Amino acid sequence: xxxxxxxxxxxxxxxxxxxxxxxxxxxxxxxxxxxxxxxxxxxxxxxxxxxxxxxxxxxxxxxxxxxxxxxxxxxxxxxxxxxxxxxxxxxxxxxxxxxxxxxxxxxxxxxxxxxxxxxxxxxxxxxxxxxxxxxxxxxxxxxxxxxxxxxxxxxxxxxxxxxxxxxxxxxxxxxxxxxxxxxxxxxxxxxxxxxxxxxxxxxxxxxxxxxxxxxxxxxxxxxxxxxxxxxxxxxxxxxxxxxxxxxxxxxxxxxxxxxxxxxxxxxxxxxxxxxxxxxxxxxx
Amino acid sequence: xxxxxxxxxxxxxxxxxxxxxxxxxxxxxxxxxxxxxxxxxxxxxxxxxxxxxxxxxxxxxxxxxxxxxxxxxxxxxxxxxxxxxxxxxxxxxxxxxxxxxxxxxxxxxxxxxxxxxxxxxxxxxxxxxxxxxxxxxxxxxxxxxxxxxxxxxxxxxxxxxxxxxxxxxxxxxxxxxxxxxxxxxxxxxxxxxxxxxxxxxxxxxxxxxxxxxxxxxxxxxxxxxxxxxxxxxxxxxxxxxxxxxxxxxxxxxxxxxxxxxxxxxxxxxxxxxxxxxxx
Numbered sequence: 001x002x003x004x005x006x007x008x009x010x011x012x013x014x015x016x017x018x019x020x021x022x023x024x025x026x027x028x029x030x031x032x033x034x035x036x037x038x039x040x041x042x043x044x045x046x047x048x049x050x051x052x053x054x055x056x057x058x059x060x061x062x063x064x065x066x067x068x069x070x071x072x073x074x075x076x077x078x079x080x081x082x083x084x085x086x087x088x089x090x091x092x093x094x095x096x097x098x099x100x101x102x103x104x105x106x107x108x109x110x111x112x113x114x115x116x117x118x119x120x121x122x123x124x125x126x127x128x129x130x131x132x133x134x135x136x137x138x139x140x141x142x143x144x145x146x147x148x149x150x151x152x153x154x155x156x157x158x159x160x161x162x163x164x165x166x167x168x169x170x171x172x173x174x175x176x177x178x179x180x181x182x183x184x185x186x187x188x189x190x191x192x193x194x195x196x197x198x199x200x201x202x203x204x205x206x207x208x209x210x211x212x213x214x215x216x217x218x219x220x221x222x223x224x225x226x227x228x229x230x231x232x233x234x235x236x237x238x239x240x241x242x243x244x245x246x247x248x249x250x251x252x253x254x255x256x257x258x259x260x261x262x263x264x265x266x267x268x269x270x271x272x273x274x275x276x277x278x279x280x281x282x283x284x
Numbered sequence: 285x286x287x288x289x290x291x292x293x294x295x296x297x298x299x300x301x302x303x304x305x306x307x308x309x310x311x312x313x314x315x316x317x318x319x320x321x322x323x324x325x326x327x328x329x330x331x332x333x334x335x336x337x338x339x340x341x342x343x344x345x346x347x348x349x350x351x352x353x354x355x356x357x358x359x360x361x362x363x364x365x366x367x368x369x370x371x372x373x374x375x376x377x378x379x380x381x382x383x384x385x386x387x388x389x390x391x392x393x394x395x396x397x398x399x400x401x402x403x404x405x406x407x408x409x410x411x412x413x414x415x416x417x418x419x420x421x422x423x424x425x426x427x428x429x430x431x432x433x434x435x436x437x438x439x440x441x442x443x444x445x446x447x448x449x450x451x452x453x454x455x456x457x458x459x460x461x462x463x464x465x466x467x468x469x470x471x472x473x474x475x476x477x478x479x480x481x482x483x484x485x486x487x488x489x490x491x492x493x494x495x496x497x498x499x500x501x502x503x504x505x506x507x508x509x510x511x512x513x514x515x516x517x518x519x520x521x522x523x524x525x526x527x528x529x530x531x532x533x534x535x536x537x538x539x540x541x542x543x544x545x546x547x548x549x550x551x552x553x554x555x556x557x558x559x560x561x562x563x
Binding site for chain 2: 015018019022023025026027029030032033034035036037038040041044083086087089090091093094095096097098102104105106107108109111112113114115116119120121122123124126128130151154155158174177178181182186187190209212215216217218219222223235236237239240243248251252255258259261262263265266267269270
């Protein structure tokens with residue numbers, strides 16, 4: 001934002017010193033709290049050589065953990081994606097009473113501790129749970145099994161897509177959809193030709209964040225999983241088990257995959273943010 | 285009932301999408317959450333009171349609330365500083381730094397936990413030097429504060445940043461032309477504008493820290509009465525199949541979270557702005 005009229009702001013001499021001092025402190029803080037942990041993960045993972053690194057990733061229990069993590073994300077993310085689209089359509093395109101309450105309720109999982117997010121499913125489906133007799137009758141196991149892990153993951157990642165889409169769709173208004181309607185477009189046509197192209201970057205952003213959390217969730221999944229090696233261990237849980245067995249190099253090796261996922265998430269997020277700004281710019 | 289609860293619109297599928305939203309919300313969030321309160325209601329209130337006021341539990345509240353508060357305060361100061369640097373100054377690598385701020389949202393908490401433990405333990409990169417001064421971080425309450433600071437870092441930055449960007453430069457110029465020094469302009473003109481955002485960021489970071497589990501369990505050492513946070517206590521009660529005890533503690537934590545959520549909504553309602561709260 002270059003101002004064509006020269007600013008007459010009084011710039012004290014101490015300004016540059018303070019400026020670089022503040023930038024220095026910010027760098028130091030971010031280095032200590034963000035970069036150093038990230039480097040540490042890769043350093044510790046590769047400390048015992050590339051061979052040991054690959055071996056700890058291709059070991060059967062690690063592979064099972066990777067598979068389960070992918071499966072969980074593959075179910076939880078699409079579910080929350082469909083919810084996010086439906087919720088944002090209802091909330092952003094229509095005016096109705098109780099909207100603020102609904103928004104607060106959608107945010108609720110963010111306010112709940114991960115451990116409690118797991119606990120609630122144990123209370124429902126555990127051995128002493130509300131639905132225990134029903135589950136016993138049909139011999140279905142949810143807690144200490146894969147369905148429990150998926151349920152807990154859906155709960156903790158619940159708001160991500162909706163939370164991205166609602167403000168975006170609200171800011172875009174309803175004129176374009178109404179114009180499409182008046183020209184005779186059907187509901188599906190409006191959605192696929194008008195709404196979806198407008199919200200695609202926000203949608204992608206929400207999905208990326210949702211996926212990162214779904215793959216990385218620890219507390220909630222830890223409560224419902226039962227930590228059965230090769231069966232109900234997701235990647236973060238596998239990291240914990242290896243770490244508690246003092247198998248640090250292997251723990252950091254699996255952790256490095258999750259750290260890579262985080263880096264990819266951040267890069268994708270930056271691209272999507274750039275695209276959103278770009279799209280806003282060309283729309284005008 | 286003849287009251288109009290929905291404004292007329294030509295767009296289709298309102299009932300379908302709202303119906304699905306409420307159904308899905310009830311199924312995956314409201315019904316499971318109500319289980320905690322249903323369970324609490326069936327418990328003997330005397331026993332419940334004994335559970336939630338046990339000395340070991342009280343010590344965990346003190347630690348959880350205290351460490352979360354300190355971490356959120358650290359984040360408030362440094363978050364403001366980072367937001368300021370990112371908005372006001374240009375320097376090489378600024379876009380990378382801006383993207384990196386969200387790392388705690390993207391990095392799984394267990395990974396953050398083991399990495400921080402490796403750094404701050406006695407033979408870690410930083411812990412090794414701190415040891416020379418007799419400072420221990422890992423396996424003490426300081427370690428918990430470090431982990432919670434990491435977790436809450438993006439909140440204040442991301443709430444303050446947009447407000448700083450929208451701030452009218454003319455007001456600052458006016459203050460400067462009236463003879464205010466840089467510090468006076470910051471204290472008297474800029475800071476008051478930022479209070480609601482700072483407070484929201486603080487509350488979000490605090491709420492997140494209060495419930496945090498993954499990053500803390502590794503660095504805290506989990507010693508009863510010393511480094512045992514409340515979520516961990518819930519976890520250990522669950523592992524002993526003490527569902528009633530775990531639920532009682534969960535109800536206390538949920539109540540605290542809801543009060544915080546209400547507080548955040550109040551600030552947003554008063555300032556007429558919703559912040560994107562992720563995490």
